Amino acid sequence: MRAVVLAAALAAGSAVSAGAAPAETDADAIAWLQRIYRSTERLSYTGTFVAQQGEQVETWRITRIVDASGVHERLEALDGTPREFIRANEEVKCYLPQTMTVKVERQLDTKPFPAMRADPRELAENYSIRKGETERIAGYDCQAIILEPKDKLRYGHKLWADLATGMLVKAKTFNERNEVVEQFAFTQLQIGGKIEKDQVKSRFAGKGRDWRVESAGMVAADLAADGWLLRSLPAGYRKITELKRNVGTSADVGHIVLSDGLAAVSVFIEPLAAKPSLGPLGLSRQGVVNLYTRKLDRYLVTVVGEVPAESVKRIANTLEYRRPQ
Amino acid sequence: MKQKLSAMIDDAAQDDECASCVRRLKDDPELRATWDLYHLIGDALRGNTAPDIAERVQQRLAAEPTILAPRAIEGTRPRATWYALSMAASAAAVVLVGWMALPLFDLQPEAPSHAGAQLPEPPLVAVPVPQGASDYLLAHQRFSPSLAIGGIAPYIRTVAEENGAR
Numbered sequence: 001m002r003a004v005v006l007a008a009a010l011a012a013g014s015a016v017s018a019g020a021a022p023a024e025t026d027a028d029a030i031a032w033l034q035r036i037y038r039s040t041e042r043l044s045y046t047g048t049f050v051a052q053q054g055e056q057v058e059t060w061r062i063t064r065i066v067d068a069s070g071v072h073e074r075l076e077a078l079d080g081t082p083r084e085f086i087r088a089n090e091e092v093k094c095y096l097p098q099t100m101t102v103k104v105e106r107q108l109d110t111k112p113f114p115a116m117r118a119d120p121r122e123l124a125e126n127y128s129i130r131k132g133e134t135e136r137i138a139g140y141d142c143q144a145i146i147l148e149p150k151d152k153l154r155y156g157h158k159l160w161a162d163l164a165t166g167m168l169v170k171a172k173t174f175n176e177r178n179e180v181v182e183q184f185a186f187t188q189l190q191i192g193g194k195i196e197k198d199q200v201k202s203r204f205a206g207k208g209r210d211w212r213v214e215s216a217g218m219v220a221a222d223l224a225a226d227g228w229l230l231r232s233l234p235a236g237y238r239k240i241t242e243l244k245r246n247v248g249t250s251a252d253v254g255h256i257v258l259s260d261g262l263a264a265v266s267v268f269i270e271p272l273a274a275k276p277s278l279g280p281l282g283l284s285r286q287g288v289v290n291l292y293t294r295k296l297d298r299y300l301v302t303v304v305g306e307v308p309a310e311s312v313k314r315i316a317n318t319l320e321y322r323r324p325q
Numbered sequence: 326m327k328q329k330l331s332a333m334i335d336d337a338a339q340d341d342e343c344a345s346c347v348r349r350l351k352d353d354p355e356l357r358a359t360w361d362l363y364h365l366i367g368d369a370l371r372g373n374t375a376p377d378i379a380e381r382v383q384q385r386l387a388a389e390p391t392i393l394a395p396r397a398i399e400g401t402r403p404r405a406t407w408y409a410l411s412m413a414a415s416a417a418a419v420v421l422v423g424w425m426a427l428p429l430f431d432l433q434p435e436a437p438s439h440a441g442a443q444l445p446e447p448p449l450v451a452v453p454v455p456q457g458a459s460d461y462l463l464a465h466q467r468f469s470p471s472l473a474i475g476g477i478a479p480y481i482r483t484v485a486e487e488n489g490a491r
Contacts, residue, residue, distance in 0.1 A: 073477040248460030266465040286454040
């Protein structure tokens with residue numbers, strides 16, 4: 001009996017060492033992650049980064065100012081179709097000058113949304129986290145942190161953070177075949193110092209008064225009371241919040257947000273009758289984002305997330321509807 | 326040598342390296358071809374190219390000898406095999422050289438690897454996100470913490486192309 005146990009243990013041991021790095025989460029790496037999250041919340045910065053999503057490479061300029069008036073940010077695409085995102089605390093405006101459209105997202109109730117900050121303990125259940133090498137990026141000496149998923153229901157990540165401030169300078173996301181599906185890296189970055197307020201103001205807002213405004217208000221909601229249930233979610237994913245909101249021209253869309261501590265998944269639920277036309281059902285993809293659409297009763301369900309295709313599909317198929325009595 | 330060439334194009338080479346590069350360029354037609362190709366790819370990455378760029382790069386690479394092509398076994402269809410392999414090799418070369426010209430990124434799967442991943446399962450077939458889906462992507466990004474510079478950065482993932490008609 002003992003021999004059997006020993007043989008099994010040996011077999012298990014060799015299986016681990018034969019596989020990819022049998023990495024254990026180390027406390028130092030978790031402390032580093034916490035530092036990255038803290039830093040990125042309180043730091044002001046301005047810089048240019050290059051981002052690759054799937055086969056597409058684009059350059060972006062980002063500025064973030066944190067002061068007594070809160071958080072103000074501006075993000076602008078420097079390549080391709082002009083796009084600009086302006087954030088003033090809880091309000092985000094997306095300017096699309098080619099169609100003179102501005103999409104506004106704001107929260108209608110005062111209770112703040114739960115923090116979408118990663119929880120290191122939760123993370124350690126779903127990822128092995130360890131420190132990598134130190135490397136110089138955009139003039140900053142950076143520490144690499146590796147997050148290796150424990151199953152195929154989420155992507156892997158490698159993050160590079162400035163040794164001095166904890167600011168994230170570069171990041172890569174890997175799919176289940178270990179291919180890079182998304183990455184970004186700053187090519188120029190100023191952390192702290194003097195950043196002009198002008199840099200977080202819209203460059204487009206003043207150019208004409210004919211903006212078509214699409215406003216999306218959000219309120220907290222209890223979708224379970226409406227009969228929507230997510231039973232048997234994939235391992236590691238849990239519900240973060242539930243909302244009612246507009247999505248584009250659709251009003252009263254149910255929105256459930258799930259997370260595994262790092263990746264987020266959104267479930268959108270809307271009546272089929274309200275959709276003028278129906279796009280293709282099933283799976284679609286853009287870079288790191290997978291999207292899965294299905295019909296359920298008289299509703300259209302759309303699941304979106306920076307997670308593998310298998311995860312969005314499973315989550316979509318886990319949703320149940322019981323008409324309220 | 327090709328690395329030096331790449332460095333020179335990126336303005337990262339030392340003066341003496343540049344001088345030796347230029348001498349070699351004068352004498353070596355193959356190196357000159359590589360020089361042209363690197364500029365072509367650099368232009369493509371910056372988006373300053375004529376519409377037929379991909380075709381020109383493909384042609385240039387397809388014209389290079391393909392050492393991957395196996396010797397034809399009698400009775401098989403060597404032409405089709407060679408064509409397929411040369412296309413694959415060309416695509417690989419484009420990717421490799423492309424990323425060399427943009428040294429910021431590398432596509433090597435250095436880490437992390439998926440624990441317990443054996444043979445990868447065939448991927449679920451996915452089509453590009455349809456036009457009307459951009460609003461879902463936009464609505465999702467506020468809640469996406471995974472691009473950990475937080476705040477507004479995840480919005481880069483929203484659909485680029487937007488035409489007013491919906």
